[in-house]
Amino acid sequence: MPKRSKPSSAPIEREGSPWTGLWAVVTKEMADHMTSARMRILEILIVLTAAGSVYAAMQVLRETVGQDPFLFLKLFTTSRDPLPAFISFLVFLVPLISIALTFDSVNGEFNRRTLSRVLAQPIYRDALLMGKFLGAFFTLALVLTAIWLLIFGLGIVGLGLPPNTEEVARSLLFLVTTIFYGGIWLAVAMVFSIVFRQPATAALASISVWLFFTVFWGILASLFAQVISPVQIGTLTEIVRQTETQLALSRLSPNTLYAETMLALLQPTVRSTGLLLPFQLEGAVMGSPLPLRQSVLIIWPQFTGLIAVTILLFALSYVLFQRQEIRA
């Protein structure tokens, strides 16, 4: 083997690919998830929710068949008392499933004392962690795709007409966004599964983070906005600035990013995710739908934000895991 001379500051050169064995881990993880009782319960839950809310939506929509060009998208967003719309359920079902998939991914191996045995095989820690993440991610994608197909099936049968191309495209993008939104919570729970030895603690911590962003972040964002950009005299500029600050702060929450993306995709009439002043609307026909390209442009920052947060969190769990002492 030729000897390579590298500057001494370079990290230790490792042999082979860091992803050796990755697919073995991914397939094992997916098989585990698919057969676990935990996932069985969540699948039943989400199927019932989807069927229930879509059925309710359909009853409302039947009356308007033929008038709305985006009837299929309405299946996701229409609610009928007392049931909320399907998308409202997703905002907590997706984090719930994601957290359930990964909250015990590392500490579970630790407690079963399988971690050192697995890491004594010719793989790097990178492959194990990535494999666990991808295994959960693909499982989530599979479940959500199945639900998406179910809703489409229900829609075709119930409404009696096929979706048009734009509806398919928009709802596919919506599906992808939802999967990545789940990715964030997969990564959050994974970080906690490395930090805490007890899976119950990790689950609780993950749920607390979710609760924090769902319930408290909105309130905190408005409080902070009042401090950062106070309204002193009450001019329009001041009020606008405060609202913009609040909006910017609330976008630190993945829930906001997801909600905005979802709305722009499923409601083609949404023209902006931010504050709209009357003069900005000039020339636009109110209520006329935007073409798909425009909608995608609007939510592009949010969408990339969702992916970026997932990657950052995964990187964090990676660093934590690499430094962890493996002693079974």
Added chain:
Amino acid sequence: MSEYVIETVNLTKKYDGFTAVNNLNLRVQQGEVFGLLGPNGAGKTTTILMLLGLTDPTSGKVTVLGMDPTRKTLSVKSKVGYIPDTVGFYDELTARENLIYIAKLNGLSGDSAYQRIDEVLARVGLLDVADQRVGTYSRGMRQRLGVADVLIKQPQLIIMDEPTQGLDPERAREFLHMIRSLKEEGITILLSSHLLHQVQIVCDRVGLFHRGRMVLEGTVSELAKKVLGRAYRVILNAEGSPSQILEALEKVPGQVGVRHLEGDRYEVEAEKDIRPEVARAVVQSGANLLGLEVEAQSLDEIYARYFEEVKHAQKE
């Protein structure tokens, strides 16, 4: 390439100021069974983790099968089997499914993997229960599954941390037997243990650990010589005048201690097996030699004596 299967040079591991392993120089030869002994917290597990590249050394050098485990991680781990001190499996999967995962991680798949799995399961006597969930396994079965697990990769070296811990005497005996048979196949074995009589049975050489240092190293009889000053104890039964017999025994070259035990039993301690000399001396003294046997020193005694001395040294 190093001639040793395992070689460490001044290997040191510190945990925030606490030195768990201190300047360790360990050498294990091809084909031998080496035992790491030492009280709790002596640094045995830490040493093992560094040999596998699962923990990075603070300083010093490790070579396993001629490679550095922190650089050639994959090559080392594909040739070294590791059985951790409490070996864990996925309880909800069957033994076979557990092994399939390990085979895949080792890059084996398809028919050759299934065949290998059947072979190793048969080897450890678990083929009949291979499709039972591991959750239903007893401690002894799990330990054997641990051996099957490392055999999948056809290792050149197997490292076992406290392998007979928690096994009943019969299972432990079987297990030691299995270790010997692995050695006969040419696999080098490093094991750590507290159970000294077992180590004595199975190990060719042992290293005694104390506070992160290897304080003694060698075959059991070498250690006996170092610690007790003697490695053999000759017990004899002889009829005759005790004083005469004792006098004759004291003249035997190579003896380091003579004692009259009780009745017609006498004890001679020596650095090597001196039965012929003892027999000759007794007969020449005019006594009747009724029986003669030699005992190797037990590791228990060596261990106890060594740590007694350490304690004394610390008190002073």
